Amino acid sequence: MGFIANAAVNLSRAQAEIDRAAETDFIDAATLDLAPVLGNPGKFICLGLNFKDHAAEGGFDIPDYPALFMRADSSLIGSGSPLVRPVVSETFDYEAELAVVIGETARHVSEETALSHVFGYSIFNDASVREYQRKTAQWTAGKNFDGTGAFGPAIVTADDLPPGMAEMRIQSRLNGKVLQDSSLSDMIFPVAETVSILSQIMTLYPGDVIAMGTPAGVGHARRPQLWMKPGDTCEVEIEGLGVLRNPVIDESAVAASSQAAE
Structure with missing residues (x-):
C-alpha cells in the first residue's frame, strides 16, 4: 500500500528503472503464478445490483442507494x-x-472531486455461490467462500484511462462463449458517485478496493440456469484493462492436492 500512497514518486522511479533495464531483465508474465493484483487490501467493498438490467433479471427494484457488502x-x-x-x-x-x-x-469527498482519489482500475470476478447468498438477507456467505474472488491481472493507473471508466466495455466469457456484454456507462452508481457515498460512511485509504457490480447475463438468471463447473475456464475482459482468466476446479481437488503435498 505504501507504493500507492506515494504513487507520484514511486511511479516515476519505477518508470526510470524500466527505461534503464535491458531486455533480458524482463520476465514473461505468462510464466508466472500471479497473486491477487493487490495483496491484503485494507477494505474490499462490493456493490450489488449496480446495473439496471442485472437488477431486473434478478427481480429486484432499481436501488436508490448502493447495496453494499464486503469481501x-x-x-x-x-x-x-x-x-x-x-x-x-x-x-x-x-x-x-x-x-x-x-x-x-478520502473522507466526505464530493462527487466532483472523488476521481482524484482513485489510483487506478483492475478487473474482478465476483464468483458467487448463489445458494448460500440467498440463505440470509445479507449476501456475505455466498460471496466469501475461499478461492472465489478473482482479482487482476494488473492495475492500470487512472491517468491512462477515461475518467471513471465511462463508456468502456465489460464482458464475461465461459469456455469462450460470451455471457455478459455491456458498457460501464450503464452503472446506476458510477465510480465518482460511489467513492463520494462511501467516503460519507468510512475513510477510504490508499489500497482500498471497490468492486462496482455486474451487468446482466449471470448464470442464475438464465433458463436453464448456468453454473460454473470443474474444467471450465472463465474470462472477464474490460476495455483498457486486459483479460482476467481463471480455470474452475472443485474444492475436493484442492483437498486432495493438499493431502498429496503432506
Whole structure:
C-alpha cells in the first residue's frame, strides 16, 4: 500500500528503472503464478445490483442507494489461479466487475472531486455461490467462500484511462462463449458517485478496493440456469484493462492436492 500512497514518486522511479533495464531483465508474465493484483487490501467493498438490467433479471427494484457488502482477503485469488467450486453447492456463478483502487485518503469527498482519489482500475470476478447468498438477507456467505474472488491481472493507473471508466466495455466469457456484454456507462452508481457515498460512511485509504457490480447475463438468471463447473475456464475482459482468466476446479481437488503435498 505504501507504493500507492506515494504513487507520484514511486511511479516515476519505477518508470526510470524500466527505461534503464535491458531486455533480458524482463520476465514473461505468462510464466508466472500471479497473486491477487493487490495483496491484503485494507477494505474490499462490493456493490450489488449496480446495473439496471442485472437488477431486473434478478427481480429486484432499481436501488436508490448502493447495496453494499464486503469481501474477505481469504476469498481472493489472482489471474490464472483456479476458481474453487465449494463441495457444499453446485450453484457457482460468474460476475464480471470493474475494480476501483483508491490512491488518496478520502473522507466526505464530493462527487466532483472523488476521481482524484482513485489510483487506478483492475478487473474482478465476483464468483458467487448463489445458494448460500440467498440463505440470509445479507449476501456475505455466498460471496466469501475461499478461492472465489478473482482479482487482476494488473492495475492500470487512472491517468491512462477515461475518467471513471465511462463508456468502456465489460464482458464475461465461459469456455469462450460470451455471457455478459455491456458498457460501464450503464452503472446506476458510477465510480465518482460511489467513492463520494462511501467516503460519507468510512475513510477510504490508499489500497482500498471497490468492486462496482455486474451487468446482466449471470448464470442464475438464465433458463436453464448456468453454473460454473470443474474444467471450465472463465474470462472477464474490460476495455483498457486486459483479460482476467481463471480455470474452475472443485474444492475436493484442492483437498486432495493438499493431502498429496503432506
